[in-house]
Amino acid sequence: MRPLEALRASPRHRVLKTLAADSPGLLAGALVFMIAEGLVPNLVLIAMGRTVGAIPGVVRSGLGSHDGHVLLTRLVVAGVLYALSLLRGPAEDVLTAMVRAKMSAVQQRRLIEAVSAPAGIAHLEDPAVLDRLASAQGELSAYEPAGAAMTLIGQLGDRLSGALACLVLAGFRWWLGLGLFVMWLLVRRPLRALVRARIATFRKATEPLRRSWYYLHLAFGTTAAKEVRVFGLGRWLVAGYGDRNTEAMRPAEKEIRRLNRWIALSTVAVLAGYGTAAVTLGTAAYRHAIPLGTLVTMLTMLPSTLQVGGLTAADIALETMLSSVPDLDSLTADLRPPPLPAGGGRPVAGTPRREIRFEGVSFRYPGADHDVLGGLDLVLEAGRSTAIVGVNGAGKSTLITLLAGLRTPTEGRVLVDGVPLEEFPVRDWQRNVAAVFQDFTRLPLTARENVTMGLDGESADTEVLEAVARRAGAAGLVADLPDGWDTVLSAQYDGGRDLSGGQWQRIALARALYAVERGAGVLVLDEPTAQLDVRAEARFYDRFLTITEGVTSLIISHRFSTVRKADRIAVLDGGRITELGSHDELLRAGGAYAEMFTVQAARFAQEARR
Numbered sequence: 032m033r034p035l036e037a038l039r040a041s042p043r044h045r046v047l048k049t050l051a052a053d054s055p056g057l058l059a060g061a062l063v064f065m066i067a068e069g070l071v072p073n074l075v076l077i078a079m080g081r082t083v084g085a086i087p088g089v090v091r092s093g094l095g096s097h098d099g100h101v102l103l104t105r106l107v108v109a110g111v112l113y114a115l116s117l118l119r120g121p122a123e124d125v126l127t128a129m130v131r132a133k134m135s136a137v138q139q140r141r142l143i144e145a146v147s148a149p150a151g152i153a154h155l156e157d158p159a160v161l162d163r164l165a166s167a168q169g170e171l172s173a174y175e176p177a178g179a180a181m182t183l184i185g186q187l188g189d190r191l192s193g194a195l196a197c198l199v200l201a202g203f204r205w206w207l208g209l210g211l212f213v214m215w216l217l218v219r220r221p222l223r224a225l226v227r228a229r230i231a232t233f234r235k236a237t238e239p240l241r242r243s244w245y246y247l248h249l250a251f252g253t254t255a256a257k258e259v260r261v262f263g264l265g266r267w268l269v270a271g272y273g274d275r276n277t278e279a280m281r282p283a284e285k286e287i288r289r290l291n292r293w294i295a296l297s298t299v300a301v302l303a304g305y306g307t308a309a310v311t312l313g314t315a316a317y318r319h320a321i322p323l324g325t326l327v328t329m330l331t332m333l334p335s336t337l338q339v340g341g342l343t344a345a346d347i348a349l350e351t352m353l354s355s356v357p358d359l360d361s362l363t364a365d366l367r368p369p370p371l372p373a374g375g376g377r378p379v380a381g382t383p384r385r386e387i388r389f390e391g392v393s394f395r396y397p398g399a400d401h402d403v404l405g406g407l408d409l410v411l412e413a414g415r416s417t418a419i420v421g422v423n424g425a426g427k428s429t430l431i432t433l434l435a436g437l438r439t440p441t442e443g444r445v446l447v448d449g450v451p452l453e454e455f456p457v458r459d460w461q462r463n464v465a466a467v468f469q470d471f472t473r474l475p476l477t478a479r480e481n482v483t484m485g486l487d488g489e490s491a492d493t494e495v496l497e498a499v500a501r502r503a504g505a506a507g508l509v510a511d512l513p514d515g516w517d518t519v520l521s522a523q524y525d526g527g528r529d530l531s532g533g534q535w536q537r538i539a540l541a542r543a544l545y546a547v548e549r550g551a552g553v554l555v556l557d558e559p560t561a562q563l564d565v566r567a568e569a570r571f572y573d574r575f576l577t578i579t580e581g582v583t584s585l586i587i588s589h590r591f592s593t594v595r596k597a598d599r600i601a602v603l604d605g606g607r608i609t610e611l612g613s614h615d616e617l618l619r620a621g622g623a624y625a626e627m628f629t630v631q632a633a634r635f636a637q638e639a640r641r
């Protein structure tokens with residue numbers, strides 16, 4: 032790679048380029064700060080030296096003399112410069128906060144766009160992607176990558192300040208200034224390489240690091256809050272977090288030891304360099320070969336030269352933050368939106384007109400040793416309802432993800448009215464599928480937004496909302512909310528309310544029905560009544576025909592009260608459809624369906640007799 036290309040590809044360049052693209056004004060402000068950071072401290076030292084240099088003249092001629100005026104003038108200049116240098120802290124704080132906020136927003140936006148780009152969900156189960164995601168979010172280290180830009184600019188300011196200090200020293204003895212400058216370059220290079228090697232090794236330990244974050248999330252989040260307390264998991268979380276962290280740190284220990292050895296070695300070189308400088312200055316002073324002012328300037332300038340290459344905690348932090356930049360870039364580059372089929376693809380609107388056909392469909396999860404579905408054939412007739420039954424783990428939910436284009440069959444194909452699913456723009460097809468998944472999402476948004484899911488936003492027609500809510504059995508619960516449709520469905524927000532599992536399920540059902548009202552042609556319900564009470568389930572059962580009327584629907588349920596209402600029922604077993612027919616037909620056939628139904632019916636009858 033040519034030097035210019037290498038520079039362009041470097042994380043430092045990428046960070047500054049991102050800031051320049053998003054906020055050129057902020058970058059300009061930060062660069063002015065960087066130059067001021069490089070100049071002002073040195074100017075203060077020079078002004079101080081010149082002030083001290085004027086003292087002997089005043090001692091000789093008195094304060095009222097010309098020398099006295101010179102001293103006072105230099106004192107004022109030094110004072111003004113010093114006052115300016117005091118602005119550095121607050122200016123840096125403000126700039127850091129602004130740049131960090133900007134960069135954080137840009138990076139989070141890029142991350143959200145990257146992970147949402149693929150039409151499928153497999154990448155979110157890929158450990159390599161999850162590692163990069165955790166790194167790009169700063170979860171693998173204690174440093175948020177958003178802090179890189181301002182830390183880098185501060186570091187460049189320090190380097191400039193150190194280089195200028197060397198230049199000033201070179202004015203006294205050229206070889207001294209140049210010698211210290213070169214010494215720092217030589218010392219810094221291997222130190223930086225070692226720091227980078229340590230970070231790279233640490234970065235490889237993403238698995239235990241991600242696990243340690245998992246413990247943190249469990250402790251801080253609400254997902255496991257109840258189990259953590261009821262089962263007394265506090266200690267387990269603390270131990271798990273500590274163990275995983277230690278495990279992650281262990282491989283980098285060798286590099287830390289090498290780094291420490293190098294620091295010790297370079298300390299010797301640095302001490303020798305500064306010893307030479309002190310002796311040179313001391314000898315010149317002793318022989319009166321250097322004016323007092325110059326001596327003071329050079330003496331105070333010496334520590335300033337440390338900034339050319341001294342390794343600080345900020346340097347280590349910066350290298351850590353920069354190590355996340357390639358992860359963010361590669362996620363953005365690798366996770367691409369699905370390409371449109373040739374010619375833009377077939378129009379989805381109005382499909383399916385005849386059927387959706389699964390033809391010889393097999394599916395195996397990445398890394399698994401057997402197929403979940405193997406050569407499955409099934410036809411979902413347009414405008415009719417099909418229920419799928421099968422034991423736990425039979426592959427029912429997997430089948431839905433194939434139907435919704437969230438996963439791709441490893442063999443076989445899904446045809447919509449005879450056209451392979453790949454020939455439709457996958458995003459359009461996904462919008463055509465209104466689904467209530469088993470693990471549907473509970474958004475901490477208003478009831479309205481939870482149902483419309485961004486389809487119409489605030490302009491959603493309340494009449495349509497009310498209608499779907501009535502069909503989903505959610506009208507009463509929405510009416511009881513303090514702000515009706517505008518109530519936030521989360522107790523974590525002011526005025527918000529959380530719902531029970533069954534109430535949430537009704538909202539999720541209303542969500543799917545709303546999507547159907549807005550044109551979705553396929554309705555998928557995975558365990559739609561699992562959390563409903565008996566009466567609510569009975570009402571759902573009564574409304575089933577209205578809910579699925581005219582829509583191509585696929586229902587998965589272990590509850591036969593729901594299943595039996597479907598036009599056709601398919602039994603999924605061993606990765607294939609083994610029985611297909613109406614409730615009555617399957618009962619007459621006396622196969623697996625009849626057996627499962629009889630067992631459940633008998634149990635209910637037994638319960639009823641008690």
Ligand SMILES: Nc1ncnc2c1ncn2[C@@H]1O[C@H](COP(=O)(O)OP(=O)(O)OP(=O)(O)O)[C@@H](O)[C@H]1O
Pocket residue numbers: 156396397399403421422423424425426427428429430469
């Ligand atoms: N993301 C995944 N990665 C790997 N294997 C998976 C994944 N999801 C499910 N499986 C496996 O695929 C098989 C089928 O799971 P699936 O959820 O489709 O079954 P199901 O019929 O819907 O079960 P249930 O009735 O319990 O909901 C199971 O053996 C499960 O372990």
